[in-house]
Amino acid sequence: MNSSAIADVWRLSPDRFFDPDPSVRNLARQLYGTVANEPIISPHGHIDIRLLSDPDAAYGSPTELLIVPDHYVFRMLHSRGISLEALGIPTPGGMELREGVSAGPGAGEAGNRKVWQLFSENFYLFRGTPTGIWLAHELTEVFGVKKKLSGETAQEIYDQIADCLTSPEFSPRRLYERMNIAVLCTTDPAWDRLEQHQALRASDWKADVRPTFRPDGVVNLDFPGWLDNIHKLEQASGIEIGSYKAFIQALELQRAYFKKMGATATDHAALTPFTQELTADQAETIFQRALHGQSQQGCDCNPGDSERFTGHMLMEMARMSIEDGLVMQLHPGSLRDYDRAFFERFGRDKGADIPIAHEFTRSLQPLLSKYGRDARLRLILFTLDEATYARDLAPLAGFYPSLLIGPPWWFYDSLNGMRRYFDLIVETAGLYNTAGFNDDTRAFPSIPARHDVWRRASANWLANLVLRGVIDEQDASQMIHELSTGLARKAYRLDQTPELMP
Numbered sequence: 410m411n412s413s414a415i416a417d418v419w420r421l422s423p424d425r426f427f428d429p430d431p432s433v434r435n436l437a438r439q440l441y442g443t444v445a446n447e448p449i450i451s452p453h454g455h456i457d458i459r460l461l462s463d464p465d466a467a468y469g470s471p472t473e474l475l476i477v478p479d480h481y482v483f484r485m486l487h488s489r490g491i492s493l494e495a496l497g498i499p500t501p502g503g504m505e506l507r508e509g510v511s512a513g514p515g516a517g518e519a520g521n522r523k524v525w526q527l528f529s530e531n532f533y534l535f536r537g538t539p540t541g542i543w544l545a546h547e548l549t550e551v552f553g554v555k556k557k558l559s560g561e562t563a564q565e566i567y568d569q570i571a572d573c574l575t576s577p578e579f580s581p582r583r584l585y586e587r588m589n590i591a592v593l594c595t596t597d598p599a600w601d602r603l604e605q606h607q608a609l610r611a612s613d614w615k616a617d618v619r620p621t622f623r624p625d626g627v628v629n630l631d632f633p634g635w636l637d638n639i640h641k642l643e644q645a646s647g648i649e650i651g652s653y654k655a656f657i658q659a660l661e662l663q664r665a666y667f668k669k670m671g672a673t674a675t676d677h678a679a680l681t682p683f684t685q686e687l688t689a690d691q692a693e694t695i696f697q698r699a700l701h702g703q704s705q706q707g708c709d710c711n712p713g714d715s716e717r718f719t720g721h722m723l724m725e726m727a728r729m730s731i732e733d734g735l736v737m738q739l740h741p742g743s744l745r746d747y748d749r750a751f752f753e754r755f756g757r758d759k760g761a762d763i764p765i766a767h768e769f770t771r772s773l774q775p776l777l778s779k780y781g782r783d784a785r786l787r788l789i790l791f792t793l794d795e796a797t798y799a800r801d802l803a804p805l806a807g808f809y810p811s812l813l814i815g816p817p818w819w820f821y822d823s824l825n826g827m828r829r830y831f832d833l834i835v836e837t838a839g840l841y842n843t844a845g846f847n848d849d850t851r852a853f854p855s856i857p858a859r860h861d862v863w864r865r866a867s868a869n870w871l872a873n874l875v876l877r878g879v880i881d882e883q884d885a886s887q888m889i890h891e892l893s894t895g896l897a898r899k900a901y902r903l904d905q906t907p908e909l910m911p
Contacts, residue, residue: 419549419557426824426865433872440885441868444893448591449860452901453621453676453738453847458595460581460853461618462605468581470521471570472497475547476528479852481540484760486531493755497524501756522567529563539823539862546858551588581853582614588857591894592617592903596676599624599663600641603670610670619671622664622735625678627656628722630699630715633757639700653689653696657725664733673902674736677726681767682741682790684776685720692721724776731785736901740818742767742793758851764793764820769801777809786811789844789900791818795829803837813844813900822849822859827866840888845896860893867892 427437457478460466468474476482476496483496497520535541548554552570556562573579578587585593597603597620606620626638643650646659664675687695695714723739730737746752747763769790773781780786788811790802798814806812814834817826834843848859871885871892880888898904 417556417559417562419545419555421545421549426862427869428873432876433869436872436875436882436885437865437869440871440889441865443886444864444868444889445861446589447864447890447893448589449856450591450845450894450897450901450903451593451848451856451860452674452897452903453594453596454849454856455596455851456593456853456856457851458597458605458609458618458620461585461593461616462609462612464582464612464614466581468574468579470518470525471567471574472521472524472528474574474854475544475570475852476524479855480758480760481852482528482544485534485538485540486528487760489531489534491527491531493759495524495527497521498755498759500754522564525567526560526563529558529566530560532558542824542862543852543855543858546861547852547854550857551584551854582616584854585616588854590616590856592619592898593856594619594621594672594674594901596621596623597667598626598638598641599660600627600638600645602645603667606670617671619673620667622667622672622675623677624660624675624722624726627660628677628726629679629719630695635699651700653693656696661729661733664729664735668733668735672735673905674738675726675730676738677723677740678743678745679719679723679739679741680716680744680765682723682739682769682772683716683720684723684773685717686724686775686779687717687721692718720775724779727776727780727786727788730787731780731783734785734902736787736789738789738791738815740791740815743819766794766796767792768794769797769805773805777805777811781809781811784810787813787900787902789813789815791815793819793821795821795826795833798830798833799837803834806838806842813842814838815844816846816863818849824862824866827863828870831867831870840891841896843896844900845892845894845898847897864889864893 424434424438427434477498483493483498486496487493532544535544548558548566552573554566554569556566558566577583593616595606595618599622601620603620606618609616609618626632627635627642629635632638639650639656642659642663646662648655648659648662650656650659695718698711698714699718726737729735742764743762744765745762746757748761751759751761769792790806790812792798792802802814806814817823817830820826821830846860846863848856850856850859868889871880871888874880875882875885
């Protein structure tokens with residue numbers, strides 16, 4: 410075999426992500442080996458439930474599976490001047506694109522192959538990035554690809570993946586089992602009647618797939634289409650929402666329904682973690698302004714109405730969580746749809762979200778002063794501002810029994826992000842005030858890759874602690890299992906038996 414052929418072979422090091430120091434690497438390898446094959450707990454993510462609820466569900470082409478739904482992929486390509494149109498990313502209004510390239514069910518084989526070729530020619534852009542790491546794991550470990558992805562190997566690898574996707578062994582349900590997933594939680598809007606979850610639970614396939622209650626579309630007044638979403642909530646709950654009181658009743662009813670369908674958590678996105686308790690009259694006034702001041706673009710409310718109402722609703726959601734036991738997740742700090750023209754063209758979740766600086770200490774003080782010492786509340790905090798790890802989150806979680814710190818999120822779900830997380834959090838908050846790992850992915854085949862990176866990073870961090878005399882090997886052995894599955898299972902109360910609907 411010549412040198413160029415050797416260079417084309419994809420070899421993932423069995424010691425990848427471990428310290429080059431042999432003493433650290435050897436211990437990290439041992440620790441990782443004890444959890445490498447543990448079942449995956451995926452308590453927060455964005456997999457389309459239809460992939461699993463329909464026994465005949467198909468992925469479509471490799472392009473549809475690995476490129477079109479994954480904003481991590483096309484965000485990088487867009488940053489190097491490759492348009493989303495050229496990548497076949499659909500627009501909300503349909504599949505017609507300016508550059509005449511499309512992907513997806515209506516694109517045909519030629520369109521999907523053309524997009525795959527463009528992606529493959531530019532795959533080098535992902536070198537050294539989490540996305541590159543995940544994709545290399547997916548292609549080699551899930552699909553058995555042996556050659557490195559490039560312009561030259563693009564079509565051969567496309568054919569190999571396409572053949573896999575038509576095999577019974579790669580059906581979504583069979584792949585779920587082969588990926589060793591024990592629990593998978595989806596993320597579902599507050600007005601969802603969870604028909605797909607119902608279908609899944611009624612089937613003969615008994616996987617533990619649970620919904621998660623996501624109310625952003627109705628509690629954030631500046632959410633695009635807010636009024637339409639209120640009408641959807643009316644239909645789902647059967648409550649006419651003409652007042653703030655009725656709005657709260659509808660949310661409580663839907664939360665109860667989600668819980669009966671197996672949900673153990675809610676999920677909330679806000680620009681900042683700001684909280685403030687309004688009086689009932691103040692909340693009603695803002696809510697009425699929103700109901701009667703809507704445009705197609707969102708809320709035409711008074712300045713500050715949206716921030717104040719969202720802050721108040723976070724207080725209300727904490728109250729509801731104390732009452733119904735649903736774990737509350739808060740993901741603040743992303744300025745969503747930063748480029749408005751891009752958003753108007755392609756819609757939400759297309760990679761144009763940018764982190765902002767924020768703080769938790771003062772912002773959460775109203776909520777924590779009222780509810781933070783109530784052990785019935787479980788609030789998991791995430792951040793896109795790493796400055797808050799040591800300054801805000803670790804001290805808060807180290808005091809309040811209600812708080813847990815979520816894993817590195819989004820832009821920091823990376824090898825270095827995990828290392829910084831451990832260094833900045835654990836000394837102050839302790840490991841057991843963290844929530845383990847969740848993959849937060851839309852890309853179904855990437856789930857094992859993301860958990861593998863976390864388990865390897867965890868093993869390497871623990872090995873360093875042992876060799877520096879901070880903990881002993883017995884401690885490390887117990888901690889690696891907690892980091893792999895135990896912390897997440899406990900944090901999300903996943904040992905609870907789902908309260909299934911009759």
